[in-house]
Amino acid sequence: MFKGIMEWVDERLPVTELIKSQATEYPTPKNLNYWWNFGSLALFVLIIQLVTGIFLAMHYKPDAALAFDSVEHIMRDVNWGWLLRYLHANGATAFFVMIYIHILRGMYYGSHRKPREILWWFGVIIFFALMGTAFMGYVLPWGQMSYWGAAVITNLVSALPVVGQDLVVWVWGGFAVGDPTLNRFFALHFLLPFVVFGLVILHMWALHAVHSNNPDGIDLEEKDTIPFHPYFTIKDLYGVGVFLIVFCAFVFYNPNFFLEPDNYIQADPMKTPAHIVPEWYFLPFYAVLRSIDFLGTMSKLVGVIAMGAAIAILFILPFLDRSPVRSFRYRPISRALFWIFVVDCFVLGWVGYNPADATVFGGMPIIYVGRTATAIYFSYFALLWLVTALKVEKPQPVPKSL
Amino acid sequence: MVTQQDDNRRDFLILATSAVGAVGVAGAVWPFIRSWSPSADVLAQATTEVNLSNIQEGQMITVPWQGKPVFILHRSPDQIAAAKKDDAETMRQPEKDADRVKDEKWLVVLALCTHLGCVPQPVGTGDYGGFLCPCHGSHYDTSGRIRKGPAPENLPVPHHEFKDANTLVIGKAVG
Numbered sequence: 001m002f003k004g005i006m007e008w009v010d011e012r013l014p015v016t017e018l019i020k021s022q023a024t025e026y027p028t029p030k031n032l033n034y035w036w037n038f039g040s041l042a043l044f045v046l047i048i049q050l051v052t053g054i055f056l057a058m059h060y061k062p063d064a065a066l067a068f069d070s071v072e073h074i075m076r077d078v079n080w081g082w083l084l085r086y087l088h089a090n091g092a093t094a095f096f097v098m099i100y101i102h103i104l105r106g107m108y109y110g111s112h113r114k115p116r117e118i119l120w121w122f123g124v125i126i127f128f129a130l131m132g133t134a135f136m137g138y139v140l141p142w143g144q145m146s147y148w149g150a151a152v153i154t155n156l157v158s159a160l161p162v163v164g165q166d167l168v169v170w171v172w173g174g175f176a177v178g179d180p181t182l183n184r185f186f187a188l189h190f191l192l193p194f195v196v197f198g199l200v201i202l203h204m205w206a207l208h209a210v211h212s213n214n215p216d217g218i219d220l221e222e223k224d225t226i227p228f229h230p231y232f233t234i235k236d237l238y239g240v241g242v243f244l245i246v247f248c249a250f251v252f253y254n255p256n257f258f259l260e261p262d263n264y265i266q267a268d269p270m271k272t273p274a275h276i277v278p279e280w281y282f283l284p285f286y287a288v289l290r291s292i293d294f295l296g297t298m299s300k301l302v303g304v305i306a307m308g309a310a311i312a313i314l315f316i317l318p319f320l321d322r323s324p325v326r327s328f329r330y331r332p333i334s335r336a337l338f339w340i341f342v343v344d345c346f347v348l349g350w351v352g353y354n355p356a357d358a359t360v361f362g363g364m365p366i367i368y369v370g371r372t373a374t375a376i377y378f379s380y381f382a383l384l385w386l387v388t389a390l391k392v393e394k395p396q397p398v399p400k401s402l
Numbered sequence: 403m404v405t406q407q408d409d410n411r412r413d414f415l416i417l418a419t420s421a422v423g424a425v426g427v428a429g430a431v432w433p434f435i436r437s438w439s440p441s442a443d444v445l446a447q448a449t450t451e452v453n454l455s456n457i458q459e460g461q462m463i464t465v466p467w468q469g470k471p472v473f474i475l476h477r478s479p480d481q482i483a484a485a486k487k488d489d490a491e492t493m494r495q496p497e498k499d500a501d502r503v504k505d506e507k508w509l510v511v512l513a514l515c516t517h518l519g520c521v522p523q524p525v526g527t528g529d530y531g532g533f534l535c536p537c538h539g540s541h542y543d544t545s546g547r548i549r550k551g552p553a554p555e556n557l558p559v560p561h562h563e564f565k566d567a568n569t570l571v572i573g574k575a576v577g
Binding site: 148151152153154155156158169170171172173174175178180185204216269270271272273274275290292293296297298299300303355356357 | 435438439440444464466469470471480494495514517518519520521522523535536537538539546551552553554555
C-alpha cells in the first residue's frame, strides 16, 4: 500500500531519491567526532525557537504601553505560558552556545578552507542574522535592560558620519527608542527566523555540494565514508538527548540564570540602570566596542567599526589561512594560537560584563585588559596568516586516507 | 535569421526594460522606507513647558521632551564658577560656558550621552562635579561638556526659552 503510494509520488516528485541521496545514504566521514554534533543541535534549537516563538506571539502585545504587562500575563495567566517563555528565553542562550561551538569547531578543523568557502559564508551570514534576531527579541519584554540595550545598540548607527543622526531617527521612528521601535522590532523578530531558516537550507545545500569536512581535514575516498543513516541519525539523537538534559536543567531549575533582574522593571526612558550589560553572547563584542576609547572624537566610530570587524573578519578567514593542511590537529603553532584566541574570547566576555570604569588586580583600570584582549583577538587572524603565508609553521605529516 | 541589427535592438530593449524596472522598484520602495520615519503624531510632540519655581539651588530635575530626557539644573554659584573656570581647559569639543546657557543659573541639556545614548546620572556623580554616564564611563562637567571617557561631544543644549521668570519652554514648534 505505502510502497504503491510512494511509487505514485516518486513518478511526479522524486522524494525517495532525495531522501536516499541527501539523508539516509548520504556519505558521511566515518571519523567525525562529537564536535560535529553542534550543527544539528543548532537546527534543533532553531526549531524550538520557532515553535515557542510563534505560540508566544499569540499572547504577546507589541505596544510600549502593553508589552511589559503582556509578558507577565504570559508568565502568570496563560496556560503553560511560563514554560513557553522560559524555553524561548533560554533557547536563545542555547542557540548561541551551539553556534559558537559550531564556529570554533570549523575554525579548528579548517572547515572553512577550500572548497567550503561559500558554505562558511552562509554560516557567517546566519550568525549575523541570528545576532539581529536575538537583539530585537530581547527588546520585546520592554524591561529596563530591553529598553537601554536597544538604546545603546541603535545608537551605534549614529556613529556613521554625515547620515548617522538622521538614520537613527529613521530606525527609531521617533526621537528616541519608543513605541514605533518596539512595533517594528516585533515584526522583524517574527520575520527573521524564517529568513534564518531559508539561510540554513542554503547552508545545507552548500554542505551537501562539497560534503562534510572531518577532524583530519583531508579529502576522503569513498571507503572512508559511511551512510548518514543509521550511524549519524543515532549519534545526532544522542546529542539531542544530552543537550535536553542540560537545557531542561536550566529551564526548570534555574530559568533566570541568564536573565537580568533589571529586565523585570518596566522600561523607563528617563532613567538608565546603573549598570547595563548586554546578553552574555554579545559581551565579547561589546568589550571590543568599549575598548576603543582613546581616539577622541573618533572613538565612537572606530569602536563601532572594530566591533563589526570582529565578526566580519570571519568572512576572509578562508583566505587568511595559507597552510597546505586544513586541520589544526597537524599544525602545532596554529593550534596554540587557536587556544589563546578561545581564552581571549572569554577574557573579552568578562571585560564586557564588568562596568566600564571598573578596576581589577588591585587598581588597574579594566579598560587596559579590554584593549589588550581586543588586540589579541585581531592578532589571532593576523598571526594565523603570517605563520602560514611565511611558512613559519611546519605541519606534521597528514594521513593519506583513514 | 538573427542579424547584427536585431542583436543591437534586443540589447537596447533589455537595457531599457531593466532601467524602467529599476526606477519603478526604487520608486515603489520609497513609501516603505519613509514609513519608518517619525509619524505626524510623533512630530507633534515638539515642545515641553516646565515650571521652574520648585527647583531649589543645586537641585536638578529630569523632564521628558520628544520622548527624550532633559536635565534642568539650577546651578549653585560654585557650579557656575567651576564651569567658567574650566573654559580655559583643553576640551574635546571646546565651548564657553556662556555659550551653553541662556541664564547662567540654569543649565538645560539633553540627558543622552553622546556616546551611545544612555541617561547620565545626576549632577555630582562624575569627576569635574558634573554627570557620569553609567554605561561606558563618560564624564561631563557642570556645563554638560565632555571631559573624560568615550563620548565624542558635549551634551547638546536643546532650543529653549524662558517664557517668564518661572517658566521654561523646551523645543520649537514645528509645521
